[in-house]
Amino acid sequence: MLQIYNTLTRQKEIFKPLKPGKISMYVCGITVYDYCHIGHARVLVAFDVITKFLRSQNWGVTYVRNITDIDDKIIRRANENGEEYTELTKRFIDYMHEDETRLGIARPDIEPRATAYINQILDMNKALIDKGYAYAASNGDVYYRVTRFADYGKLTNKNVDELLVGARIEVDEIKEDPRDFVLWKGAKAGEPAWKSPWGNGRPGWHIECSAMSKHCCGDTFDIHGGGPDLPFPHHENEIAQSEAANSCKYVNYWMHAGAVRVDGEKMSKSLGNFFTIRDVLEKYHPEVVRFLLVSSHYRSPINYAEDNLIEARTGLDRFYGALRDYVDVVPTPLSDLTESNYYKAFVDAMNDDFNTRVALAGMYDLVRDLNNASKADPALAIRLAGELKALGLILGILQENPAVFLQAGSSDQISAGEVERLIAERIQAKKDKQYARADEIRKALTDSGIVLEDSRDGTTQWRRE
RNA sequence: GGCGCGAUAGCAAAGCGGUUAUGCGUCGGAUUGCAAAUCCGUUGAGCCCGGUUCGACUCCGGGUCGCGCCUCCA
Numbered sequence: 001m002l003q004i005y006n007t008l009t010r011q012k013e014i015f016k017p018l019k020p021g022k023i024s025m026y027v028c029g030i031t032v033y034d035y036c037h038i039g040h041a042r043v044l045v046a047f048d049v050i051t052k053f054l055r056s057q058n059w060g061v062t063y064v065r066n067i068t069d070i071d072d073k074i075i076r077r078a079n080e081n082g083e084e085y086t087e088l089t090k091r092f093i094d095y096m097h098e099d100e101t102r103l104g105i106a107r108p109d110i111e112p113r114a115t116a117y118i119n120q121i122l123d124m125n126k127a128l129i130d131k132g133y134a135y136a137a138s139n140g141d142v143y144y145r146v147t148r149f150a151d152y153g154k155l156t157n158k159n160v161d162e163l164l165v166g167a168r169i170e171v172d173e174i175k176e177d178p179r180d181f182v183l184w185k186g187a188k189a190g191e192p193a194w195k196s197p198w199g200n201g202r203p204g205w206h207i208e209c210s211a212m213s214k215h216c217c218g219d220t221f222d223i224h225g226g227g228p229d230l231p232f233p234h235h236e237n238e239i240a241q242s243e244a245a246n247s248c249k250y251v252n253y254w255m256h257a258g259a260v261r262v263d264g265e266k267m268s269k270s271l272g273n274f275f276t277i278r279d280v281l282e283k284y285h286p287e288v289v290r291f292l293l294v295s296s297h298y299r300s301p302i303n304y305a306e307d308n309l310i311e312a313r314t315g316l317d318r319f320y321g322a323l324r325d326y327v328d329v330v331p332t333p334l335s336d337l338t339e340s341n342y343y344k345a346f347v348d349a350m351n352d353d354f355n356t357r358v359a360l361a362g363m364y365d366l367v368r369d370l371n372n373a374s375k376a377d378p379a380l381a382i383r384l385a386g387e388l389k390a391l392g393l394i395l396g397i398l399q400e401n402p403a404v405f406l407q408a409g410s411s412d413q414i415s416a417g418e419v420e421r422l423i424a425e426r427i428q429a430k431k432d433k434q435y436a437r438a439d440e441i442r443k444a445l446t447d448s449g450i451v452l453e454d455s456r457d458g459t460t461q462w463r464r465e
Numbered sequence: 466g467g468c469g470c471g472a473u474a475g476c477a478a479a480g481c482g483g484u485u486a487u488g489c490g491u492c493g494g495a496u497u498g499c500a501a502a503u504c505c506g507u508u509g510a511g512c513c514c515g516g517u518u519c520g521a522c523u524c525c526g527g528g529u530c531g532c533g534c535c536u537c538c539a
Binding site: 010157257259261265268296349360361372439461 | 466467468469470471476477478479480486487488489496497498499500501502503504531532533534535536537538539
C-alpha cells in the first residue's frame with residue numbers, strides 16, 4: 001500500500017490513483033540559463049527514484065518534467081553573452097541532459113518546453129479572462145486577480161488578506177491589486193515575443209506549467225512535484241490558474257523535495273553558494289553523488305559537505321566490496337523475489353513515502369548475509385548478489401562493475417598499470433618471504449591512495465580510497 | 466509579522482507508545498606473515514519544562530534553538 005506525504009494536507013496519505021494502476025506525474029524542471037547545481041540534482045534524482053520504484057511495482061507511470069526555456073533570466077543572460085536566447089537554452093538543455101545521464105537519471109516520458117506551448121498558454125489566458133479571473137492591463141501585460149480565487153493560499157496556508165502585510169510585494173500602478181501576478185508579459189523592444197490578443201509578449205512563469213500539465217496530464221492529475229522553493233508562489237499560482245480555468249481540482253498529491261544546504265544555508269542561485277553537478281563530478285564518482293542523495297529521505301534537508309560525500313563513497317564501497325566476486329550475476333527479476341524478505345522490507349520502506357534510508361538499511365542486512373554466504377554457501381551467495389543488484393537497480397545504483405568502481409577513486413596520481421605491476425612484484429616478494437619488501441610496496445601504494453586486499457588464494461585485489 | 470519544518474548517540478540518519486534501526490567511527494575478538502576487507506561482539510540517543518499513560522524518544526501543551534517560504538530560485 002503506497003503512502004505519500006501530501007504538501008497540501010501536510011500529512012501522509014494512502015495513495016489513490018485517478019485511474020486504477022496508473023499515475024500521472026508532473027514535476028517542475030529547470031530554467032535553462034546556467035549549469036545545474038546539486039539542488040537540481042536532488043529533485044532530479046528524487047523523482048527518478050520515485051518513478052523507477054513505482055514502475056517496479058507495476059504502476060503505469062506517465063512522468064512529465066518541463067523545461068522553462070523562456071524567462072527574464074534567460075533573456076538577460078543571453079544579452080550578456082551577446083547571443084540568441086535559443087542558443088543559450090539549447091546549450092544548457094544539452095548540459096542538463098549530460099548531467100542527468102552521468103547521474104543515471106532516466107529521461108521523463110515527456111519533456112515539454114514552454115516555448116512549444118505558447119498556443120495552449122494563450123488559450124488558458126483567454127479562458128481566465130473570459131471567466132473574470134484575469135485582465136489585460138494597459139501595458140500589454142495580463143494579470144491574475146488573486147482575490148477572485150476563493151481558495152487562494154490553500155497549498156501553503158496563506159491568508160490572502162495577510163499577503164500584503166510584511167511581504168515584499170512591490171506596488172505597481174499597472175496592476176489592480178499588488179498581489180496579482182503576471183500571466184503574460186508585454187514585450188519590450190528587442191525581447192523575444194509571440195503574438196497575442198494583448199500585443200506581442202511572452203508567458204509569465206506560472207502559466208506555462210498550468211498549460212503544459214493540462215496538455216500532458218489532463219485537467220486533474222495524480223502527482224505534482226518540485227523543489228523546496230516552489231510551493232509559494234509558483235504552485236499556489238498554478239492551482240489558482242488551473243482550477244479557475246478548468247473548473248476542477250488541479251492536483252491530488254503535491255510532493256516537494258527538501259533543500260540541499262551548504263553550511264546550514266540553502267544552496268541556491270540567488271545566494272550564489274551553489275556547487276554545479278559538474279564541479280562535484282570532477283572530484284567524485286557520479287554514483288557517489290547519487291548515493292548521497294538517495295541515502296537520506298527526499299523531504300529532509302541535506303547538507304552538502306565533503307565529509308558526506310566521503311561517507312557516501314564508504315557506503316558504496318561496502319556494497320561493491322560485497323559484489324566484487326559476482327561480476328556476472330545479473331539483477332534477479334522482481335517477479336522471482338515475491339518470497340524474499342529483503343525485497344519485502346525494501347518495498348515496505350519505499351511504499352512508505354519512498355523511505356530510501358530505511359530501504360538502504362535493509363540492503364545493508366543483505367550485504368552482511370551475502371558476505372557470510374560468500375564463505376559458507378556459494379549458491380546462496382550468488383542468489384543474494386542477484387537480489388542486491390535487483391534492489392540497487394530500483395534505486396539506480398550498484399550496476400557498475402565492482403572492480404571498476406572500486407578502482408575509480410579520487411586519487412589518480414598512480415596509474416592502474418603501475419599498481420598492477422607493483423602488486424605483482426609484491427606477490428613475488430611474499431612468495432619469497434621478503435615481507436619487508438612486500439610491506440614497503442604496500443606502504444608506497446597506501447601513500448598513493450591505493451588499498452590492497454590480499455585474498456586467501458594468494459591474489460591481491462586493490463581499490464582507491 | 467504570517468505560514469511551515471526540524472531538534473535522536475562522536476558523526477550521518479530512520480521507524481516506533483513498551484521489543485536491535487542502519488551506516489561510519491570507537492573498543493575487543495576471529496581471520497591475516499603483518500595489514501586491508503570480512504565476520505562476531507562492544508560502545509553509545511532522543512533540546513528544556515510540564516501533562517496524558519501502568520509505561521513516552523514516540524502523543525498533548527508551553528518554552529528554547531535552528532531552518533525554509535512569504536521576491537527570481539529545485
